[in-house]
Every structure is written in structure tokens, then in C-alpha cells.
Amino acid sequence: xxALIADERCSVHCFDDCSLPSSxxxxxxxxxxxxxxxxxxxxYKRGAEIFGQGQPALYLYRVLTGAVRTVWISNGGRRxxxxxxxxxxxxxxxxxxxHSLSAYAIGDTQIRVINVHTIAKLTGRRKDVTHQLxxxxxxxxxxxxxxxxxxxxxxxxxxxWFLVRMTAxxxxxxxxxxxxxxxxxxxxxxxxxxxxSRTMRQLESAGLIKSLSRRRIQVxxxxxLRKLVS
Amino acid sequence: xxALIADERCSVHCFDDCSLPSSxxxxxxxxxxxxxxxxxxxxYKRGAEIFGQGQPALYLYRVLTGAVRTVWISNGGRRxxxxxxxxxxxxxxxxxxxHSLSAYAIGDTQIRVINVHTIAKLTGRRKDVTHQLxxxxxxxxxxxxxxxxxxxxxxxxxxxWFLVRMTAxxxxxxxxxxxxxxxxxxxxxxxxxxxxSRTMRQLESAGLIKSLSRRRIQVxxxxxLRKLVS
DNA sequence: CGAGTCTTTGAGGGGAGTCAATTCGTGTGG
DNA sequence: CCACACGAATTGACTCCCCTCAAAGACTCG
Numbered sequence: 001x002x003a004l005i006a007d008e009r010c011s012v013h014c015f016d017d018c019s020l021p022s023s024x025x026x027x028x029x030x031x032x033x034x035x036x037x038x039x040x041x042x043x044y045k046r047g048a049e050i051f052g053q054g055q056p057a058l059y060l061y062r063v064l065t066g067a068v069r070t071v072w073i074s075n076g077g078r079r080x081x082x083x084x085x086x087x088x089x090x091x092x093x094x095x096x097x098x099h100s101l102s103a104y105a106i107g108d109t110q111i112r113v114i115n116v117h118t119i120a121k122l123t124g125r126r127k128d129v130t131h132q133l134x135x136x137x138x139x140x141x142x143x144x145x146x147x148x149x150x151x152x153x154x155x156x157x158x159x160x161w162f163l164v165r166m167t168a169x170x171x172x173x174x175x176x177x178x179x180x181x182x183x184x185x186x187x188x189x190x191x192x193x194x195x196x197s198r199t200m201r202q203l204e205s206a207g208l209i210k211s212l213s214r215r216r217i218q219v220x221x222x223x224x225l226r227k228l229v230s
Numbered sequence: 231x232x233a234l235i236a237d238e239r240c241s242v243h244c245f246d247d248c249s250l251p252s253s254x255x256x257x258x259x260x261x262x263x264x265x266x267x268x269x270x271x272x273x274y275k276r277g278a279e280i281f282g283q284g285q286p287a288l289y290l291y292r293v294l295t296g297a298v299r300t301v302w303i304s305n306g307g308r309r310x311x312x313x314x315x316x317x318x319x320x321x322x323x324x325x326x327x328x329h330s331l332s333a334y335a336i337g338d339t340q341i342r343v344i345n346v347h348t349i350a351k352l353t354g355r356r357k358d359v360t361h362q363l364x365x366x367x368x369x370x371x372x373x374x375x376x377x378x379x380x381x382x383x384x385x386x387x388x389x390x391w392f393l394v395r396m397t398a399x400x401x402x403x404x405x406x407x408x409x410x411x412x413x414x415x416x417x418x419x420x421x422x423x424x425x426x427s428r429t430m431r432q433l434e435s436a437g438l439i440k441s442l443s444r445r446r447i448q449v450x451x452x453x454x455l456r457k458l459v460s
Numbered sequence: 461c462g463a464g465t466c467t468t469t470g471a472g473g474g475g476a477g478t479c480a481a482t483t484c485g486t487g488t489g490g
Numbered sequence: 491c492c493a494c495a496c497g498a499a500t501t502g503a504c505t506c507c508c509c510t511c512a513a514a515g516a517c518t519c520g
Contacts, residue, residue, distance in 0.1 A: 074379050078379060080379060095364065095368045096364070100375065134325065137325050138326050141330075144375070145302070145330065145374070148312075148378050149304050149310060151382065151420065152308065152310060155475075155476065181499090182499060182500095183499095190381065191476080191477090192476075192478080193498090193500095194501085195475090196499095198476090198500085213485090214486095214499075384508090385507075412466075421508080423466090424467090424468080424510085428468085443517090444466080444516085444517065
């Protein structure tokens with residue numbers, strides 16, 4: 001196993017480390033993220049596997065730029081996209097010693113790779129580290145819970161939920177840039193790409209959103225969108 | 231907050247403490263369950279709330295007799311049965327400090343209530359306690375993962391999955407006793423009670439199962455049932 | 461034995477999947 | 491810079507599975 005040493009080296013992209021809203025709304029201040037700048041920065045090419053299902057979980061990851069998808073493949077071979085991780089998000093933290101899912105870079109992606117052993121050593125004397133570690137785990141559980149709820153909803157509700165969520169995680173609240181193709185969105189929401197496309201068109205006809213380009217969406221009526229999620 | 235003291239008192243029902251197969255197949259030996267006999271035994275009446283969503287999570291629970299359902303109510307008011315817990319199963323362990331869901335006794339139920347603080351104090355010097363605690367958390371995560379997969383399947387696959395799962399958790403592998411009404415099964419699988427009923431009839435017509443009574447089911451073709459889950 | 465709940469069964473409709481064709485967008489090479 | 495090619499995305503027609511609504515039947519408990 002390669003020994004990744006914690007360093008404080010900061011790349012040109014570090015400017016956004018503390019400015020982006022995280023997936024969870026329960027983050028109080030941006031200052032109490034001791035893990036945020038730990039670890040080593042690694043570049044991943046488009047489509048590259050970051051870790052695979054069943055591999056030992058040795059690192060905690062944090063997206064700096066780009067985007068990541070985690071994929072769960074059931075024993076029956078069914079493929080499901082568990083979640084997307086955007087700049088500022090942590091992923092790769094597992095309950096057990098092995099990864100229960102795989103992670104791939106969606107586009108070219110820059111990631112901080114933090115040795116969990118390094119974190120574990122800190123948890124003893126650094127209470128803030130322990131706290132953040134639990135926070136990261138909580139966020140992960142919330143993601144999972146959200147998805148189980150999601151799968152009982154209609155296509156329109158799912159798409160609305162997805163858009164609202166992406167809006168909340170985007171720095172520009174009105175314009176969303178989707179890093180992933182339609183296929184990924186569909187597999188994440190438990191729909192087909194055709195239904196995703198149709199439902200989005202439907203929301204556009206209703207005047208809730210506006211499709212600027214293939215991967216750019218403008219939110220026209222944020223309130224109505226949120227009401228659909230209910 | 232009521233202080234529940236750990237005791238080793240064992241009721242007449244303790245005979246099955248280590249004999250029942252747990253939800254997870256990764257349980258090695260029955261001996262390494264130090265938490266199994268901890269805590270105080272409490273009786274719950276049919277339908278009684280064991281804990282509620284949002285309440286502080288102070289205890290770990292273990293079903294001795296009867297059955298428990300955990301219910302998740304979304305902010306939109308949608309109701310979803312997260313899972314059922316049978317004799318031998320642990321529940322109520324949360325990542326954070328508050329319960330993210332509610333728990334109810336399905337029938338009259340006997341439960342061991344273990345103070346998490348008592349466990350926490352042991353984790354320092356008892357490695358087996360720590361290990362089992364992680365195991366319980368893992369089991370919970372697996373339950374959640376299974377359900378997300380489930381909701382992308384057809385009604386027939388869901389029912390088959392449910393029956394196979396109940397079979398595996400039953401001491402008599404061929405005869406299943408469902409402690410919960412059809413409504414609970416439906417809400418757990420994301421179906422309606424009518425679809426549950428129809429699909430079961432369909433499986434019975436195909437010769438896979440036989441409905442003995444309202445809540446007793448005989449598995450005739452276990453292999454075919456498992457193949458449906460795939 | 462009867463009231464009430466739980467369950468089953470039926471008919472009909474709607475939403476999402478499937479299959480197939482077209483358009484759009486992106487990257488490549490001339 | 492344009493033409494081409496390939497994959498991604500859209501759009502349409504059709505089907506099917508499950509939900510909805512409604513009624514009848516079965517079990518449980520007083």
C-alpha cells in the first residue's frame with residue numbers, strides 16, 4: 001500500500017475549498033473543516049476509476065474540481081448510480097474495511113486523497129477532526145436515505161428533486177451546469193434516458209426551467225420546482 | 231433521561247439469543263456477540279412506539295420476541311417502512327445523536343434496551359464490543375442498500391426478494407410466519423396492498439409458494455424464488 | 461353471531477418503459 | 491473552415507405494469 005503523506009500544499013484550485021456550499025445544509029461555519037486541506041492532490045482523467053467495489057478502503061477523498069459518480073453493482077449485475085460528488089464533497093468513506101461501491105471521474109477531475117490512517121491518528125487528540133468525520137458519515141447516510149425516498153416518487157418529482165439538489169450545490173443558484181450525461185442522471189434516478197428527456201422538456205414547457213445547452217440549465221421558477229419535490 | 235442499567239438477567243426467552251440466523255450472512259460464530267445479553271428487557275404492546283423520529287438516540291435495541299418496524303416520514307409527509315426487525319436483530323443505532331426514523335412494535339414485543347453510553351464506555355477496553363458495534367452498523371447500511379436496489383425492480387421481484395429474505399431469517403426454512411399485515415409489506419416494498427396480494431397469488435399459481443393462512447406461507451420452490459431475485 | 465378490519469378480486473386508466481427514427485452536438489480529418 | 495461521422499439526446503408510437511377505485515370475501519374479536 002502506497003503511503004500518502006499529509007501535506008499542506010495548495011494548488012491554484014484551492015480558492016474554492018471553503019466557498020462552495022456542501023451537500024448538507026447542516027454545515028455551520030466554513031472554518032471547522034480540518035480535513036479539507038489534508039492529503040495529496042491527484043488528477044484523474046475522464047472516466048478513470050478512482051476505486052473499485054471490493055477494494056480496501058484506505059483513503060478519504062474530496063473533490064476539488066470536476067465531478068465523481070459512485071456506482072453500485074448488485075450481485076445480479078444491476079447497475080445503479082448511487083450519487084454524484086461535486087467540488088467540496090467528500091466520498092469514499094466506508095463503514096467496513098472494503099469499498100461497497102466503485103467511484104469514477106466523470107470529467108477530468110482533481111481530487112484530494114487523504115489517508116484514513118492519518119485521520120484516525122488525529123481523532124484521538126483533535127476533537128474537531130472526529131466531529132467532521134462523523135459529519136461526513138452522516139452526510140453519506142442522508143444521501144442514501146434521500147435516494148430510497150426518491151424511488152417511490154414520480155418521474156417529475158425525481159427530476160425536480162435532482163434539479164433542486166443540483167441548484168443548491170451550485171455556486172450560481174440560477175444556472176446549473178450538469179457535469180454528467182443524461183444516462184448517468186437516468187441511472188441515478190431510476191429512470192430511462194427517454195423519460196428524463198421528456199420530463200425535462202415538460203418542465204421547460206411549464207416554464208419552470210430553460211434548457212440553455214445540453215448541459216446548461218437555467219432555473220426560471222425555483223419555488224415551483226421546490227413545490228414539486230414537496 | 232431514564233438511566234437504564236446494564237444487567238445480565240435473562241428471561242425465559244433467552245434460549246434463542248444465539249440460535250437465530252441474523253440478517254447478515256457475515257456473522258462468523260455465535261459466540262462473539264458481547265452486546266447480545268447486555269441491557270434491560272422491556273415489553274412493548276402491539277403498535278407501541280419504541281422511539282420517534284427526531285428523539286435523542288440513547289439506546290441500542292435488540293428484538294427478543296415479536297417484531298419491529300422502523301418508519302421514515304419525509305418532510306413531504308410520505309410514509310415509508312424502512313425495515314422489519316425480527317428476534318436477534320439490532321436496531322435503533324444512529325449515526326448522529328437523534329433518531330432519523332421511528333420504531334414501532336408490530337405485535338406484542340420483547341426487547342433488550344441497551345444504553346449506548348454503556349457500550350461506548352466498553353469500546354475502549356473491549357475490542358470485541360467495538361467490532362460488533364461496527365458489524366451492527368454495517369448490517370444497517372446493507373439493509374439500506376438493499377432497499378435502494380429493490381425499488382428499481384418489478385413487483386414480482388420485490389415480493390420474491392421479500393419472501394427469500396424472510397425465509398433466510400426464519401428458523402424453519404420452509405414455513406414463513408409474517409408478523410406484519412399486508413399494508414406494512416406494501417409500504418416496505420413501495421407497492422400497494424392490492425399488488426402485493428395479486429403478486430402473491432400469482433406466485434402461488436406458479437407453484438412457488440402456498441398460502442397456508444393469512445400470515446403463514448409455505449415455500450414450495452425455494453430455488454425458483456431465488457432465481458426471480460437474481 | 462355479527463361488527464369491523466384485513467384481504468382478495470375485478471375493471472379501468474395512467475405513467476413509465478420499450479423500440480425506433482430523427483435531430484443535435486461534438487470532435488475529427490480533409 | 492467546412493464536411494463528415496459518431497455518439498448523445500430528443501421525439502414519437504405503442505405496450506405493459508402497476509395504481510386507482512370499487513366491491514366482495516375472509517378472518518378476528520367482541
